[in-house]
Amino acid sequence: MPSQHAQNRLAAYSTPLILSAVLLAFVLLVVVLDDKALARTAAEALVRVTLVVGLWIFVGNSGVISFGHAGYMAIGAYCSAWLTLKPQSKALFLPDLPPWLMDAQWPVFPAAIASGLLAALVALLSGAAILRLSGIAASIATFAFLAIVNTVYSNWEGVTGATSSVVGLARYVDHWVALAWATAAIVAANLYANSASGLALRATREDEVAARASGIDMYRHRLWSLVISAFFTGISGALLGHSIGVLNPDSFYLGITFISLAMLVVGGIGSLSGAVTGVLLLSLLIELLVRAERGITVGGAEFALPSGSQEILIGVAMIVVLILRPAGLTGGREFKLRLSVPRIPLSQEPTSTN
């Protein structure tokens, strides 16, 4: 028998395998059903998986609620728009862009990476200040950050188009592209959570004082996780832009902040599996309710929920989950495989699952 510790380590690495298998099954189901509307919904759900997993990398590991991630999303989304839009339409809608950005017409993949990197850079700078705080003060500071980003992007007429939307983004994000990014985010999140920095950060989440007494530099690990988290959040913003085709600063404000935190909390803030579960379940619920609002026929009788009831019911569902299971549906546990694995000497680190 390998040691308990080695077994635990291996089992921890099985989580992303299970989660991406679930997502793959979800996409295959959509492909088999061959429904245009469903495929679009699936792509949007997978973009949200990228977003919420990105959010989890920081919030789940550090225990600090961030209201600012929609800001990183906006930064990523607009960066990708600046890099990929045709120079002619940029000259028309965004006349104040610097010349090198005006002429840029990057392929979509490098543009997505650049969006993530820009968001990560902003996270490094903003986090360097904000993360000196802790607890609720830090949460408020992230809220202030979100308000700053929103104010700047809604008023910087010549660069972001202000409140008039930026249109004409290439809508290349289908369910396969979204699946690829969601999987990448899940793998990265799992690797980070099981790295030395991730474990140290989770120790600070459980007990700040004890962790500090054990010599953990909380500030450094929080900053590091915020930067990784903002990278994937920025990419999810770019993906969202390229899946809807239209950008508006207000689509990256309180609405998306609420829904992403809701998904995270309903699924269970303490685990990566919880983040993914929350997105899938709430996306499913939203889709069902939207269809019910349009009207469904059951046994010859036509039912339709009054419009607006979708949002209300989502809110109610969240409250009910929080009352019944305050730690979320997964209760902070991960989906893991318990494999009987060949003996591994204690000194040697397992690098991947069998």
Place this chain on the structure above:
Amino acid sequence: MTNLAQLFFDAASLGGLYAMAALGIALIFGVMNLVNFAHGEYIAFCVFALIVPSTDAVAVMLLGRAPALLLVPLVLSLGAAIAIASEYAVFRHLRRADPVAMMISSFALGFVIRNALLAIYGGRPKAISLWPELNTPVAIVGADVPLLQLIVILTTLLVVAGLAGLLKKTRLGLEMRAAAENFTMARLLGVKANVVITGAFALSGALAAAVALIMATQTGVADVRMGGQIMLVAFIATVIGGLGSLPGAVAAGFLIGAASVLLQAFLPLDARPFRDAFLYSLVIVCLLVRPQGLFVPASAKPRV
């Protein structure tokens, strides 16, 4: 050239509004460590209670037609009622949950109220006229000050004084202060948790209603989103003031109001649309300098 007296009245009345909203949040945080995000929606709810439910663009007054003597107590008790109802329906079941779960559920409750209002009244802002004569300016020390601004400043002072009296002189106030200091200990000494918490919610809801009346008179619109902005500022004010500290919440409310008016007056014209960005940057700086807030309540010191 803007005159100083004018600036002072603008700052004091805006600050007063923020201070009242911040007090509403700080009261609840004090007794149950709940950051109540639904507070902004209480405000919106009270504004919409003034008009007849319909999705038409023109608002017909419902409660708003009542004479002021009747209207003010009615709206205040309506605000208290929705706050108490939300405590019964939601927060009572979450007392043992951690602050994060409570905060998120208040976010969800706000979302529910906002969308219920949207479904009933429609998304377009509506023009309402509540006491329009209050916006006529009166001349005081060389400044044209709308009567309403004076009323706001006076009301804030009255509310703060009244609340201070309530907290210092009455039994409920004593119990609330004890609960804010150490809730478990207070309960062991015979303070009834339900009474204190319901009391805090009722006061907080009434404060939200007061803010709603002032905003409705001042802006002349009923908009579902009108609670969001002020909730954000009030929320920031409670943290800058020191979470759980009532004098801190009032002071920080006035401070943010003053900073906002001064930025509006003295920023260069090009930078003015970005005023809020400057304001929130100041907030972050302020938090960095004093992470525990301006007034640190005794209960905020971590015990190890």
